[in-house]
Amino acid sequence: MKVAIVGLPLSGKSTVFDAVTGMAHDPAAMPDIRHGTVHVPDARLEYLTRLCNPKKVTEATIEFVDIPGGAATEAGARDGFRRALPEIRLCEALAVVVRDHDAPTVPMYRDRIDPAADLREIWDELIFGDLDSVTTRIERLERALKKPSKTRDHELRELEALRRCETALEGGEPVSGVLTADEDRRLLASFAFLTQRPMVVVRNVSEDHVAGPAAPLSEHAAQTIALCASAEAEIARLDPDDRAAFLEDLRIELPARDRLIQACYEVMGMVSFLTMGPDEVRAWTIRKGSTAVEAAGKIHSDLARGFIRAETVSYDDLVAHADLRGARAAGKVRQEGKTYVVADGDILNIKFNV
Numbered sequence: 001m002k003v004a005i006v007g008l009p010l011s012g013k014s015t016v017f018d019a020v021t022g023m024a025h026d027p028a029a030m031p032d033i034r035h036g037t038v039h040v041p042d043a044r045l046e047y048l049t050r051l052c053n054p055k056k057v058t059e060a061t062i063e064f065v066d067i068p069g070g071a072a073t074e075a076g077a078r079d080g081f082r083r084a085l086p087e088i089r090l091c092e093a094l095a096v097v098v099r100d101h102d103a104p105t106v107p108m109y110r111d112r113i114d115p116a117a118d119l120r121e122i123w124d125e126l127i128f129g130d131l132d133s134v135t136t137r138i139e140r141l142e143r144a145l146k147k148p149s150k151t152r153d154h155e156l157r158e159l160e161a162l163r164r165c166e167t168a169l170e171g172g173e174p175v176s177g178v179l180t181a182d183e184d185r186r187l188l189a190s191f192a193f194l195t196q197r198p199m200v201v202v203r204n205v206s207e208d209h210v211a212g213p214a215a216p217l218s219e220h221a222a223q224t225i226a227l228c229a230s231a232e233a234e235i236a237r238l239d240p241d242d243r244a245a246f247l248e249d250l251r252i253e254l255p256a257r258d259r260l261i262q263a264c265y266e267v268m269g270m271v272s273f274l275t276m277g278p279d280e281v282r283a284w285t286i287r288k289g290s291t292a293v294e295a296a297g298k299i300h301s302d303l304a305r306g307f308i309r310a311e312t313v314s315y316d317d318l319v320a321h322a323d324l325r326g327a328r329a330a331g332k333v334r335q336e337g338k339t340y341v342v343a344d345g346d347i348l349n350i351k352f353n354v
């Protein structure tokens with residue numbers, strides 16, 4: 001899972017990236033694209049580790065990409081963003097950072113603190129990016145359709161779907177609204193539309209505003225969180241032992257890293273299942289609604305091919321009965337078939353035969 005951190009210049013993108021990865025950046029240096037792989041915090045793994053004492057513990061991972069914003073001028077920002085579009089298209093979700101603090105130490109990008117307007121500006125760039133791909137392809141198809149072709153039917157269908165996208169985008173709406181049928185989505189999958197990406201909005205607020213819920217700024221964002229990027233970046237670089245005290249001081253319940261990852265899982269519709277044994281305790285990420293055989297395939301294709309059943313216990317049931325033996329005695333260990341829909345926190349033991 002790969003998430004692009006995007007936003008206007010000086011909104012705090014690189015600082016948010018630092019907060020989730022524990023890295024550091026020099027705000028004075030030329031911005032550079034950065035990639036960081038983060039282990040997904042999961043307290044459930046700790047419990048299972050105490051139970052199994054495994055040789056290895058493997059957390060799920062998520063990759064964040066710090067997208068450089070270009071120079072802090074209107075033309076520079078637009079140019080920088082457009083140059084970064086190919087990189088953004090490689091990511092499955094977007095975290096849009098908007099400045100929502102007025103610290104005088106940070107120069108203002110165009111004389112305003114207006115997170116909703118900044119978000120609209122980013123949204124317009126996403127619309128622009130998609131519209132650009134759509135119109136280019138429409139022109140090409142229209143030319144091609146003037147000549148006879150064996151693939152004419154397919155091209156006509158594509159053209160029709162693209163025209164719907166064009167209309168939506170011209171009205172400032174995402175293509176996701178008009179590509180609801182699976183067939184349309186398949187037909188246009190190669191476009192990797194930006195306005196189809198699930199979006200988390202990160203309001204970069206000052207330290208005294210982190211408590212309380214974050215009001216949404218756009219109907220297009222499935223999740224909105226508020227955090228103070230600079231404080232969180234410092235916290236992320238602290239010794240884990242000192243971290244708790246700082247978080248408490250700032251009345252932060254969960255660090256930014258955890259909250260942003262949770263929000264990304266949420267907007268992407270991802271859940272985790274767990275496996276445990278003497279060799280390895282591990283968390284796996286799958287799409288919500290995945291079946292037991294799909295989960296098995298995530299582990300290894302042999303497990304999907306030779307799938308017999310999934311011995312399943314929910315993490316909560318396991319904890320309630322202390323361990324696997326206790327859960328089994330209480331009848332909480334189920335034998336599930338191929339089509340069982342895996343729930344978040346299910347502990348699976350795949351029985352298979354190849």
Ligand SMILES: Nc1nc2c(ncn2[C@@H]2O[C@H](COP(=O)(O)OP(=O)(O)O)[C@@H](O)[C@H]2O)c(=O)[nH]1
Nearest residue numbers: 009010011012013014015027103106228229230
């Ligand atoms: N006071 C304050 N400053 C911040 C915050 N987040 C970022 N900054 C500062 O704002 C400047 C721009 O941040 P940066 O992350 O480099 O922005 P980017 O251009 O979006 O990558 C840097 O000097 C940061 O230290 C914040 O939450 N509060």
Ligand SMILES: [Mg+2]
Nearest residue numbers: 013014031068
């Ligand atoms: Mg930056």
